[in-house]
Each structure stands twice: as C-alpha cells, then as structure tokens.
Amino acid sequence: MKEFFRQQLARYAARQGELEFLLSREDIMRDMEQFLTLSREHTEVSAVASRWARFGEREAELADAQAMLADAAQDPDMLAMAQEEVDACTAELAQLETELQRMLLPKDPDDSRNAFLEIRAGTGGDESALFAGDLLRMYTRFCERRGWKAEIISESPSELGGYKEVVVRIVGPHVYGDLKFESGGHRVQRVPATETQGRIHTSACTVAVLAEPDESVAVKINPADLRIDTYRASGAGGQHINKTDSAVRITHLPTGIVAECQDDRSQHRNKARALQVLSARIQEKDRAERAARDAAQRRSLIGSGDRSDRIRTYNFPQGRLTDHRINLTLYKLLTIMEGELEDVVQALQAAQAAEQLAALEVGAAA
Numbered sequence: 228m229k230e231f232f233r234q235q236l237a238r239y240a241a242r243q244g245e246l247e248f249l250l251s252r253e254d255i256m257r258d259m260e261q262f263l264t265l266s267r268e269h270t271e272v273s274a275v276a277s278r279w280a281r282f283g284e285r286e287a288e289l290a291d292a293q294a295m296l297a298d299a300a301q302d303p304d305m306l307a308m309a310q311e312e313v314d315a316c317t318a319e320l321a322q323l324e325t326e327l328q329r330m331l332l333p334k335d336p337d338d339s340r341n342a343f344l345e346i347r348a349g350t351g352g353d354e355s356a357l358f359a360g361d362l363l364r365m366y367t368r369f370c371e372r373r374g375w376k377a378e379i380i381s382e383s384p385s386e387l388g389g390y391k392e393v394v395v396r397i398v399g400p401h402v403y404g405d406l407k408f409e410s411g412g413h414r415v416q417r418v419p420a421t422e423t424q425g426r427i428h429t430s431a432c433t434v435a436v437l438a439e440p441d442e443s444v445a446v447k448i449n450p451a452d453l454r455i456d457t458y459r460a461s462g463a464g465g466q467h468i469n470k471t472d473s474a475v476r477i478t479h480l481p482t483g484i485v486a487e488c489q490d491d492r493s494q495h496r497n498k499a500r501a502l503q504v505l506s507a508r509i510q511e512k513d514r515a516e517r518a519a520r521d522a523a524q525r526r527s528l529i530g531s532g533d534r535s536d537r538i539r540t541y542n543f544p545q546g547r548l549t550d551h552r553i554n555l556t557l558y559k560l561l562t563i564m565e566g567e568l569e570d571v572v573q574a575l576q577a578a579q580a581a582e583q584l585a586a587l588e589v590g591a592a593a
Contacts, residue, residue, distance in 0.1 A: 231588065235331055236279040243269070243276040275330045282323045289316035332583045337438035338404030343380070343507050344395045344436055349412070351430025353387045354419040358541075359432045360389030361564060362413060366406075367395075368566025375399030380500055381487050387421070394504060396439070403438040408552075408575040410436045411538030418544070427544060431537070437507040448506065454478040455498070460489035477501045484508050553578045 246269040249255065255262050292312035299305035346362050348355040370377040376398045383391040397406070414431045422428060460474040474489035475497040486505035488497040540549045546560045548571070555574050557563065563571065 229588070232328060232331065236275065236282075236327060239272050239275045240279060243272050246272060275327065278323060278327055278330065282320065282327065285316050285320050285323065289313065289320065292316055328584055329580055331587070332580055335404065335407075338407075339401055340403045340441070341396065341398045341439040342403040342406055342436050343439060343504055344377075344397055344406065344409075345392070345434065346390065346395075347392045347433045347435075348385070348390065349431040349433055351415075351428065353385060353389075353421060354415075354428055355430040355432055356385030356389035356391055357387065357420070358389065358413075358415045358430055359391070359393065360385075361415075362432055362434065363390065363393055363395070365564050365566055365568070366397075366409075369568045370397055370399070370566075372566055372569075373399060373405070375402055378490065380490050380504060396500075396503075403436065405572050405576075406436045407438075408538075408572070408579075409434050413539050413541065414537055415541045416543065417541075435511070437504075437511045439503065440506045440510050448479065448502075448509070452480050454480060457494060473497060475501045477505050479505055479509060482509065482512065484512065550575070 246265055249265055250262070250269060255265070292309055296306065296309040296313055299309050344366060346359045346366075348359045351358070367377050377395050378398075380394040380396050382393040385391055412431055412433055414429060416427055416429050418425055419428050419430075454477070456476045456478075457472040458474050458476065459472055473492055473494045474487065475494060476485065476487040477498070478485050484505060486501045486508060488501040488504065490500070491497050538550060538552055540547075540551070541560060541564075542549070543560060545558070547556060547558050548560050548563055549556045550571060553574060555571070557570060559567070559570075
C-alpha cells in the first residue's frame with residue numbers, strides 16, 4: 228500500500244482514540260447534540276480503523292509465513308503449509324487494501340437520501356414517449372429488486388401509451404447514491420410498434436435524478452417568489468379527481484423552475500409534495516452550476532450529470548446497452564430492461580471511485 232494511504236489510515240487510528248476519550252467524559256451527556264455528532268463520527272472512524280488493524284495483522288502474518296517459507300525449503304509438508312499461508316495472506320491483503328482505499332474516498336452526503344426520478348420524452352415523437360414508459364418500468368423493477376418504494380408524483384401520459392413526462396419519488400436506503408449517474412440523455416434504437424416497414428428508428432429521453440432535500444438544510448424559498456396555481460387533475464381517480472381543483476403547480480419566479488403534483492386528492496398534500504420537488508430542482512440547479520465551474524478545470528470521468536448529455540444507448544436489434552461515459556457495453560439488454568441494473572450501477576460507481584483515488588494520489592504528490 229502506498230505511503231500516502233498509510234498516513235491517512237494512521238490518522239484514523241489516532242482519531243479513534245481521541246473520540247473514545249471524548250465519549251468517555253462524564254460531561255459529554257450534557258450536550259446531546261455534540262454526543263450524537265461524536266458518536267456518528269466514532270462509528271465511521273472505527274469501521275476504517277478496525278479494517279486497518281486487520282491489515283496490519285495480516286501484514287505481520289505474511290512476513291512470518293514468508294520467513295517460514297524460506298526456512299522450509301527441505302521440508303515438503305512445511306513448505307506447502309507456508310505457501311498456503313502466504314497465498315491466503317496475500318489475497319486478503321489485496322482485498323483489505325481495496326476496501327480501505329474505498330473507505331478513504333470523499334463521500335457525497337446526499338448518497339443516503341431518497342430521490343426524485345424525472346423522465347421526459349425527447350426527440351422521436353410517440354416512440355420517445357413509449358420509451359419513457361419503458362424506462363419507468365425498468366427503474367420501477369430495479370426499485371422492487373432493491374426493496375425501495377416508488378410512487379408517481381406527477382405524470383403526463385401520451386395518447387399512444389408511455390409518458391411525455393413522469394416524476395417518481397423513490398424511498399429507500401442509498402437511493403440517490405445508486406441512481407445519481409442515471410441523469411442524462413438516454414437514446415434508443417429499435418423498430419417502433421408503429422413502424423410498418425421494419426425500419427430502425429432512433430429516439431431519446433432525458434432522465435434527471437434529484438436528491439430529496441433534508442428539510443433542516445433545504446433551500447430556503449421566499450414565499451413571495453412563488454406563484455401557486457391549482458387545477459383539476461387528469462387521469463385515473465374516479466369522479467372525485469375531476470370535480471375538485473386538487474392538483475397544484477408551483478412556479479419559482481426568479482429561476483422559472485416549475486413543479487407540480489396531482490397524485491393525491493388533497494390539495495394541501497399535493498402542495499407540500501410539489502414544494503419538495505421544487506426545492507430538489509433548485510438544489511440540483513445549484514449543484515449543476517457548481518459542477519460546471521469545477522468541470523472548467525477538470526472534466527469528470529462520469530460526466531457532469533447534465534440531462535442534455537447523451538450518456539447511454541439501448542440498441543434492441545443487437546440486444547446491446549452501451550454507457551458512453553465509461554465505454555461499458557453489455558449484451559443483456561432485455562434483462563436490463565427488466566430492472567437488472569446492478570452491473571451498470573456498480574461499473575459507474577467503480578469508475579467514480581477510480582477517478583477519486585487518482586485525484587487523491589495526484590493531490591498527495593503535489
């Protein structure tokens with residue numbers, strides 16, 4: 228392991244001792260907020276420190292096994308035993324090194340949050356709307372596989388099926404962290420159901436994944452900057468949904484950002500949900516502007532996440548999915564469309580981790 232990482236890990240071990248001392252003080256319980264903050268940090272630091280301690284143990288055991296190997300040249304039984312121990316130590320050390328390096332990476336505080344998933348039809352007319360429906364189904368199936376809850380907040384169905392636009396709230400552990408790289412342009416190549424001559428068409432949708440804001444630190448919105456309109460909801464819901472102005476549309480006048488919700492029969496609950504979506508979109512706008520400034524200095528491997536980027540192609544005739552940001556190609560498109568996105572998600576996360584590790588090494592060398 229490189230010296231830079233060893234120094235970082237040694238600091239974790241030292242910090243663990245400091246935190247244990249602070250948490251053992253009798254006066255710590257007088258400030259519950261500080262106690263909880265230190266407890267959370269202790270949990271995170273201890274996880275790293277324990278793996279680092281295990282790494283040190285296995286390094287020492289490897290050195291002993293290598294010495295035994297050198298001394299056992301004339302004893303076949305001892306030689307085999309020593310080689311087995313060397314191999315076991317080497318394999319575990321490689322695994323521990325990978326884990327520890329990942330643990331040192333900067334963490335996005337929003338990764339553990341719930342998220343809003345927005346899908347919009349783009350070029351391609353009716354076929355684009357149908358593809359938007361296919362993407363919604365793919366993500367919904369993925370949510371089911373993860374045990375997440377997905378609920379539609381607002382929708383604009385297409386006449387032939389699919390959606391012109393749909394917004395879904397997804398609730399569960401690490402939702403934003405697993406889905407944030409889905410933001411961008413998704414292109415599909417296939418023969419549409421409406422095509423009579425069997426020609427392959429290319430259509431596109433845009434996807435945006437927004438972290439649900441923490442209410443305690445959410446963007447502060449001045450009520451005077453909002454225009455709130457109510458209207459009658461459309462779609463399924465029986466007689467009631469068409470007789471009351473329960474749907475809510477909120478416009479943030481300074482930015483022109485709009486959010487709406489018609490999922491609930493209660494205008495009050497729709498308004499609260501629309502404000503959540505609006506806050507998430509304003510927060511994402513701020514995040515995108517910061518990312519754009521950072522990208523002027525160094526382009527991110529995973530891409531800016533801007534929804535105008537073409538990030539992925541779904542080629543149905545070849546059964547191929549290609550993620551253009553990391554040059555990933557998988558010939559299992561049909562299973563992916565059934566929600567088996569794990570390989571894609573893990574590849575994108577691994578690519579980001581590799582880039583962060585490289586940046587840490589460059590920073591340490593500077």
